[in-house]
Amino acid sequence: MQTPLRIFSADGELISQFGEKRRIPVEYEQVPQQLINAVLDTEDARFFEHKGIDPIGIVRAAVILATTGKKSQGASTITQQVARGFFLSREKTYIRKIKEIFLALKIEKALSKTEILTLYLNRSFLGNRAYGVGAAAQVYYGKELEQLSLPEMAMIAGLPQAPSAANPIRNPERAMNRRNWVLSRMLEKQNITQAQYDEAIMAPITARYHGAEVELYAPYISEMARDYLVAQYGEEEAYTGGYNVYTTVDSTLQQQAQQALRDNVYAYDERHGYRGATQQIWSDQIPSNQSIIDTLKKTRGFQGLQPAAVVSVAEQSAQVLISSGELINLEWQGLKWARKFISNKRQGSAPKLASDVVTVGEQVWIRNNGDAWQLSQIPEVASAIVSLDPHDGAIKTLVGGYSFHTSQYNRVTQAKRQLGSNIKPFIYTAAIEKGYTLSTLINNAPINNADTRQGTAWRPKNSPDKYTGPTRLRVGLAQSINVMSVRTMRYTGLETAIDTLVKFGFSREDMPRNESLALGSPSVTPLQVVTAFSVFANGGYRVEPYFIKRIDNAYDQTIEQAKPTLACTPPAPIENVPAASDDPFAAMAGEFEQSYLANEQASASANEQCPVDARHAEQIISEQTAFLITEALKSVIWGGGDWSKGTGWNGTAWRAARVVNRRDIAGKTGTTNESRDTWFSGFNPKLATTVWVGFDDHSRELGRTSWNANGAKDQISGAEAGAKTAGPGWNEFMKMALANTPVVQMQPPEGIVSARIDLATGKLSRKSDHTTAFEYFVAGTEPTEFATEAPTQGDIFIDNSVEDLFQ
Template identity: 40%
Template sequence: MPDMSRFGRSRLISLFFLALAAAGGGVMGFASIFLYLQPGLPAVDNLRDVRLQTPLRIYSADMQLIGEFGEKRRKPIAFEDTPPLFVQAILAAEDDGFYEHQGVSLKGLVRAAAELARTGSIQSGGSTLTMQVARNFFLSREQRFIRKFNEILLSLQIERELTKDEILELYINKIYLGNRAYGFQAASQVYYGKNIDQLTLAQWAMMAGLPKAPSAYNPIANPSRALQRRNWILRRMLDLGHIDKESYTLAITAPVTAKYHSRNLDISFPYIAEMARKEAVGLFGESAYTDGYRVITTVDARLQAAARDALQKGLLTYDKRHGYRGPEQRLDPAILHDSDKLIDALKSVPVLGEMVPAVVTEVEERSLKVQLDDRRVVTVEWENGLSQIRPYISEDARGPKINAAAEIFAPGDIVRLRHEVVEVETGSEEGYADVGDPFAANVDSIQVEPTTVTTERWILDQVPEAQGALVALNPSDGAIRALMGGFDFRQSHFNRVTQAARQPGSSFKPFIYAAALANGYTAASIINDAPIVFDDANLEDVWRPENDGGTFLGPTRLRKALYLSRNLVSIRLLRALGMRRAMDFVEGFGFDTSKMSRDLSVALGSQALTPLEIATGYAAFANGGFRVEPYLVNQVLDVNGSEVYTALPPTVCNMCPDETEMEPLDLQVIQAESVEVGETEEAMELEALSISPASGAALSLPRAQRIMSPQVAFIMDSILKDVIRKGTGKKALAMGRSDIGGKTGTTNGPRDAWFSGYSQHLAASAWVGFDSNTPIGRNEYGGSAALPIWIDFMSTALEGLEEKNMLQPENIVTVRIDPRTGRRARGGSGIFEIFEADTVPGGSSTRLGGNPDPQPAPADNSRVVNSTNEEALPEELF
């Protein structure tokens, strides 16, 4: 026995030293691995400054989210803003011992090793939340032992550097959760359309189940497996004491309510968002998509919505004038019996201009039964778009009205419907009492209150083939306030405001007339409106320009020639002015004259220009003669809200000393301590320039370049207002404003229809035409196709804004003239015209263009009007 006892003790000692050696070997092995891997590990300190990949977001000037770009949808949330019960759901699902371990769970690793030994493959990694953070931020997801060792080492470092709450915050914002959503706040928006703090317990548990396998447990793609995972998490929360039995029972009986929510925009303005995206990429490169920049544009959401509505309404109205082209597609009638294929066909057709696609399932004599993509079957009544159908033949011809729906439609046709909700009054204002009613014996009649019933109707419509563009600028600094590059961005991403160079036609004439006024002509100068033939080497053939309608007025004043848009006068004016002199002046409006042909057709707008270029030019007529540069991006903020870009546009400053060259406006020089913003015109301009007069000046802004004298700008303004008062833009009189001016434009064919105009609040240009440059119809003009769009938009844009007319500059006089000759009128006859003082008929000026009468004007027939004289110009002048 003693020998056996000694043998046992010796064996125990041996085993002890063997275990000690094994432990030492393990430690040495681990130490060796650490020494080998540690130099290649990233610094954990980087986690404190980590930039989560956050998408680029585009905002309107009034901070409405209008666009979002980036492969990874992310909305970071602070840990303290995360609902505590949701945190418990995450821990129950992923790591209930998170607050106890030091980054690594030995129990979890042993379990993973056992699974590996039992199955021969890696079933789970035994990862803690800290290990998942290490993997998501620094490592790949490949299942290799070396990566697992790195993960363990990093987790230990992370636990030493960060608090538990900081680690959880990184996890909550970094983890991938399917559908391009990174982080639980973004995923909450994707699956439920709400912030994480607005969800229910059942929804929190559903969200907490996503990290394990975002595709397998996706409640949209795989609702049954997601439901099982959700209920398992709820049971874990109950077992861990995070929720009570009642809450658990209520949550597991809740239905699966997740569905895909697209980008949660406040309002969608895709043309604007795309322009801003391109500019952001130009500023920041590809990091624009991931670094969380917020781009604040100059666009006003209310004005942009008005521009969208006006352009779409105008194109639909134009389209209806030219007939119904028939269904968009004709499906095989056999598909009508396969509901799933039918729905798939409808879902492949995008909604355009609020018009939804539908399939005709039954054609009755005076109605249609149609199915929508939500499987509803609705009826289109005869009076809701069918009774007025006249088939399209060409842009110049339509067929007769149809008498029955079957003349156009058949089952399987895909058509467009517009949904309207209307209120209809029922009942009458007066009813008679029942003679059998004893309470009504002495009553002749009783009043019956009418009732209002809300009903819906579906109206047949079609997507127009014609396209259009509309853009509006702030004349003071060129800020784009609204822009629509086409009928619908989903139909075409081509931005016709910036990319479609088209002939502006007569809407270009004001720039030539302004050049003439700047070179000695007057509004009363006489030019002959008569036939002319050119055999010009620069032209391909003999050119015989004509006026619209083929009529000629003979000798015509410049004012009248412009507001009536007389082509022959414009051509003769340009020829007399000289091409070089005219182009030098026109270049000041921002046009690239090097691309313009050097022939007289320029006077009729034969060169190609974009709507944005034309609108920018008209801004100079609105602001008193200054050139501005259009811009869209006003400010860019980084992910922390710090300003990283601010636009400093050349800005109009009428109060500044008159300079012909653009120079920086040093606001340090402008001191207005005694002036409160809003008290004077000067203070108002300081406010527009973002100057704080009380503090002196803190910025240096470029000032807009003057390209027209105040006098030329004032005279042009009065002529362009005549276009609306009694010229080709008369329809705009319906707006009831005296402070608007503009010009129509129609090109040969006609192929392009324009109206460009302004008030001092906004300058805007509207264009209508076909992308194919085919004719728009022989009875279509700028006044019929483009002007209604401009009116609709500007009526909304100017609503509530006071009329603001241009201040009369010094050195302006009015003189009575004979409207037939442009000469001074004798006695009290004639009409008033305005002139620069040294170009009054009979004055001493002999500059190019001359005047009708070189003799001095009688004192009783002229009077000087300057900026200090409040007397209004005579009505007959306009």
């Protein structure tokens, strides 16, 4: 049938369709009887009576040939047309007609009448790349077959003889004549009444081109699926084999991710200023509205942006015309953001009048922000977002950029960008597995003994450039303190840090062999990052990300089924029971024990959702380590201390606490030198998500913004960074994605204990005031000394070098 390739979401929403021919195969029982009548009355009224050829039709064609000298198509039955369509060309020669007759006779012996008619209804070319009546109904009317009206059925039934030249889109007048002739045939054959005929011939032509009924726009994931099918089966087979590919993306989450990315990119772009109109359509003499509309129609809208022409400007409003002919008012709320863009680091002053922003005759972009129309522009900054189910690696959302229309570059899988401080959880993981705890003190002081492997005197600094002396590991990670990360890697050793990163799925070849590693100098993809963060969410297992759930062939048979890696430990194998002896009671006891063990393990497997025959993900860190890092990453969002006592502190992602406002989320910001790459990666136990924002041109900095007098009170200003640039996108998406899900209470795994510590020293405390707090430890690593006791030499200062202390 040469059915096109179709891509679906996990919940069955059509994402995309690939293939030159559009075909929607239907069963005979699915075709309305009136459509069957229309086809038979037009093409072969005696179809159910003849044996493949129609002698009456042949005689009629012979008479026409003898009297006019013209060859007629009238002698071909539907069976002959099926024979021609499958095996022969359309050239009008006697030898082809003879072959057609013999093939028709053979087909009639092999297939039933309904099978032949089903082939015809599905195979016939009906114009505009539509093959078969199912596709024609969708292409011309955007309907299912059972939704067609009588005039629409007659229109489709009349298409086979001249599908390109006489279809209702290309030649509506000729198509209407053909339709009405079909209706007259139906009346003649008494398949419709005179009243039905009179009403149907008065119906106007309503056909227009309808593309594939895409229910979920997700071009980056559909392109990944298309690439996979072409690689597996070859281009021709992939596009014509009728494969249905079901991806792992969730349609609701995907739409939320796309919205969050767009909103975040618009927010960044607009706070950096307005770059001006697209073009000046007119300056002096105002052209006609139709002339303006014709100009606007040359520019395609996308991602909610629409081209518009400014037709009038008031004090604090403007009126624009769009390509549909509608006039839209832009109020001051939608204009006042547009101070002038000077550079990524500089913006002009806030406008006071609409004339400070737009001029009559300009072509601009506008968009609806959900509340009203506003002035907009095409963003230059790039972004990506990807989410995984941390328990099996299923990709739930994937957005490779702001617009597939402007760039097909998939930044989730193809863009390798510097990781920045997103790397720090993995550095601290190596340290915890080597002996550090969340209460270990690390010296937050300038590093003066430079790393000579850099080739220069590399002395990392904090951002902001502040130092607090010995600081607990939890605080160092939550506040992303650079020098503490470097000192932590010095404790683990460079090779151990690299080995740990490789365990999390990063490539060893991407790891620089110097201390810049501790601050995120490796270049990695967002997909690698979200996969690595999933390890913390699932208890220490590295799952393999996958995006295809299953592939069905044209006969609805599943030919490929994903077998994902599961983040769980399989049940222990059943121990062998000694062979039964001659003693019948011993044999019965052995059978009972075997059955008992089997039932116990089956129950345990079901409880843990870890089938014995599944692919099990490798556990790369202990469940205890994963829990401790997750706890520290929660502090990135929620901070710590007691604000009422003056000891409260924020983590770098404190905005997430306000927006998402859930206690089961954890995450990490990331910013590279000169803010060229910004990240936010985070998770709850059910969903892990990474957001990246930067320019495709790596030489461009994300820059900074000054305070906008026209902006909101909670506006973002200052230098761009992970928390300000990528973080808001993550916050918006996770707020929507988790909105209807319960908060997951995380219980400490076996082997984790808690102890009250002194916040200043990390030692045990007998106090219970704001200077102390409970902290988690792997059993056996908790402090043994109390803060009031004399400290043992070197037990709290991890870096003892005198030159590393404050000078």
